[in-house]
Amino acid sequence: MSRYTLAVVYRHYLVWRSLMWSSLASNVVNPVLFLFAFGFGLGAFVKSIDGMEYLSFIVPGMAAYAAMFAASFETTIGAYSRYAMQRTWDAILATPVSLPELLFGEVLFAALKGLFSACWVVIVGAAWGGVESLTGALLAIVLVFVASVGFAAYGLLATSMARGYEFFSYFFTFWLTPMFVFSGVFFDVGRFPDAVQWFAWILPMTHLIEVARPLMVGLPIEWDTAVLHIGYGIALTALAFWLALRNMRKRMFD
Amino acid sequence: MTQVTENLASGTVSDPDMTVVLARDLTKRFDDMVAVAGISFIVSRGECVGLLGPNGAGKTTTMRMLMGLSHVSAGTLELFGEPVATLRRDHASRIGLVPQDDNLDPDITVQQNLELYGHYFGVAAHTRAARVPELLEFMQLEERAEARVNELSGGMKRRLVIARSLIADPELVVLDEPTTGLDPQARVLIWKQLLELKRQGRTLLLTTHYMDEAQRLCDRIIIVDAGEILAEGAPQTLIDQYVLGHVFEVPKPLPDTWDHEAFDHEDIGDAVLIYVEQVADFVDRIPAATHYLHRQANLEDVFLRLTGRALREN
Numbered sequence: 001m002s003r004y005t006l007a008v009v010y011r012h013y014l015v016w017r018s019l020m021w022s023s024l025a026s027n028v029v030n031p032v033l034f035l036f037a038f039g040f041g042l043g044a045f046v047k048s049i050d051g052m053e054y055l056s057f058i059v060p061g062m063a064a065y066a067a068m069f070a071a072s073f074e075t076t077i078g079a080y081s082r083y084a085m086q087r088t089w090d091a092i093l094a095t096p097v098s099l100p101e102l103l104f105g106e107v108l109f110a111a112l113k114g115l116f117s118a119c120w121v122v123i124v125g126a127a128w129g130g131v132e133s134l135t136g137a138l139l140a141i142v143l144v145f146v147a148s149v150g151f152a153a154y155g156l157l158a159t160s161m162a163r164g165y166e167f168f169s170y171f172f173t174f175w176l177t178p179m180f181v182f183s184g185v186f187f188d189v190g191r192f193p194d195a196v197q198w199f200a201w202i203l204p205m206t207h208l209i210e211v212a213r214p215l216m217v218g219l220p221i222e223w224d225t226a227v228l229h230i231g232y233g234i235a236l237t238a239l240a241f242w243l244a245l246r247n248m249r250k251r252m253f254d
Numbered sequence: 255m256t257q258v259t260e261n262l263a264s265g266t267v268s269d270p271d272m273t274v275v276l277a278r279d280l281t282k283r284f285d286d287m288v289a290v291a292g293i294s295f296i297v298s299r300g301e302c303v304g305l306l307g308p309n310g311a312g313k314t315t316t317m318r319m320l321m322g323l324s325h326v327s328a329g330t331l332e333l334f335g336e337p338v339a340t341l342r343r344d345h346a347s348r349i350g351l352v353p354q355d356d357n358l359d360p361d362i363t364v365q366q367n368l369e370l371y372g373h374y375f376g377v378a379a380h381t382r383a384a385r386v387p388e389l390l391e392f393m394q395l396e397e398r399a400e401a402r403v404n405e406l407s408g409g410m411k412r413r414l415v416i417a418r419s420l421i422a423d424p425e426l427v428v429l430d431e432p433t434t435g436l437d438p439q440a441r442v443l444i445w446k447q448l449l450e451l452k453r454q455g456r457t458l459l460l461t462t463h464y465m466d467e468a469q470r471l472c473d474r475i476i477i478v479d480a481g482e483i484l485a486e487g488a489p490q491t492l493i494d495q496y497v498l499g500h501v502f503e504v505p506k507p508l509p510d511t512w513d514h515e516a517f518d519h520e521d522i523g524d525a526v527l528i529y530v531e532q533v534a535d536f537v538d539r540i541p542a543a544t545h546y547l548h549r550q551a552n553l554e555d556v557f558l559r560l561t562g563r564a565l566r567e568n
Contacts, residue, residue, distance in 0.1 A: 003373075003376060004374070004376070007370070007373035007374050007376075008374075010370070010373060011359070011370050011373075014359075014362050014366055014370065015359060015361050015362055018361050018362055018402075019361055086357065086359075086360065087353075087355055087357035088357060088359065090323065090353060090357050091353070091357040091358070091359075091371075092374060093321075093322075093323055094321050094323065094346070094349075094351040094353065095346055095347075095371065095374035095375050095422075096342075096343045096346040096347045096374065096375055096376060097374050098342070098343065252323070253323065253324055253325045254284075254324075254325055
């Protein structure tokens with residue numbers, strides 16, 4: 001990775017640090033509140049699900065959701081503001097930093113925010129007794145980071161097509177919300193009717209949760225199917241980043 | 255324009271070591287419009303060149319192409335002897351841009367903005383540490399080093415944008431309306447420091463809507479409109495060529511016995527402008543008791559005469 005990409009990440013870090021408290025509210029407090037609400041509220045009725053404690057079941061899902069939300073938000077509302085409102089991208093591109101380096105820096109920082117947010121969910125979940133395997137949790141966290149690069153890239157693709165903030169309401173309604181409700185955060189995807197299951201498996205977060213959950217709960221992993229889940233996510237990530245770069249290059253330079 | 259185009263056409267391009275910018279039939283087309291319609295010009299090392307033109311004339315587009323921020327549709331654009339499409343990183347590291355809109359980072363401090371720009375340029379840490387205070391002093395921002403950018407006045411932001419453009423010690427500084435919207439004090443300081451940059455041997459390319467600014471700073475002026483070059487030359491040469499030395503404004507109705515057609519003149523609606531070399535050329539030939547206004551011809555007269563007086567609204 002080039003030092004130019006790192007310079008972009010460093011810029012985002014500086015700004016994040018100066019506005020840290022509002023960021024912590026949405027990326028840490030928010031998912032932790034969800035965790036408490038479902039862990040306590042629903043957990044009181046649903047003691048176990050598919051042989052897992054409900055809290056243990058929901059911690060990996062909430063971690064994935066927290067990462068997905070943080071990364072998506074950063075490369076949509078955040079990146080669009082830097083591109084169209086504050087014109088930060090123009091300022092950066094007037095220097096030796098190239099467009100691919102800039103966009104990769106956006107994605108990398110967003111993925112780090114996703115990771116950060118997920119870590120808090122796992123820490124709070126572990127403190128509360130909802131993480132059965134610490135080794136598994138560490139592995140799962142690595143996967144969450146890889147998946148967050150993807151979540152960031154999908155958001156960036158939306159940004160490359162957005163003509164105003166209104167556009168992101170489509171992104172939130174038809175991308176974020178479906179992942180929140182259909183990707184198996186709260187219950188197993190297998191409980192949906194077949195048609196819905198098909199749809200659920202298109203969503204990259206379903207694949208992340210499918211692998212992260214048994215890891216954190218300490219169940220045995222079928223690595224050959226896990227590789228397929230991970231490979232699907234990576235392929236989709238590469239495609240989204242390539243399309244976003246292509247759109248953005250056309251939009252900014254032509 | 256004529257001189258440069260002739261030179262380009264006959265192939266007698268000036269010394270490549272001295273040529274910083276070379277545009278030949280430079281064209282930029284957007285989907286439904288031509289923003290730059292085949293302009294040719296040269297900027298030589300150490301020169302300050304002003305690109306003047308009404309809104310929508312193609313100035314900013316030309317500058318964006320120069321910065322590699324907008325692709326060239328047709329023609330040639332060379333920087334330091336290389337086409338802009340290649341070696342973008344190398345070009346970018348030798349140019350400082352002062353954009354029209356302040357695109358500073360509002361949430362971090364003045365000093366952090368400068369340091370960050372040093373990172374983008376890959377300026378070494380010890381060089382950054384030395385240069386940031388120098389630039390703060392150069393633009394008289396030392397006292398506000400720790401202030402967040404969104405606490406600064408418009409003039410201070412502008413000064414910071416200029417300081418920022420100098421972080422990598424650029425050979426060429428491109429300034430898009432550097433003093434628009436500033437108070438006279440801030441403009442005077444900026445002019446002084448831009449002249450200092452020129453004295454240091456840097457090449458400056460600037461756009462402005464202030465003719466006094468262009469006259470004060472620029473060795474050479476290029477007037478563009480509708481994507482084409484209308485005139486080019488030293489400020490005084492342009493004045494001598496297009497508006498002679500003096501301007502007399504004679505309000506209508508004109509005196510019956512007086513033939514304004516005999517002069518180099520321009521009808522501006524409710525008055526006629528007369529351009530003459532010597533005051534006597536006019537005063538001796540106007541009927542006594544005619545009311546008129548007199549002023550020394552300046553660059554603004556050249557500009558308005560060439561680009562017309564109709565309002566530009568896009």
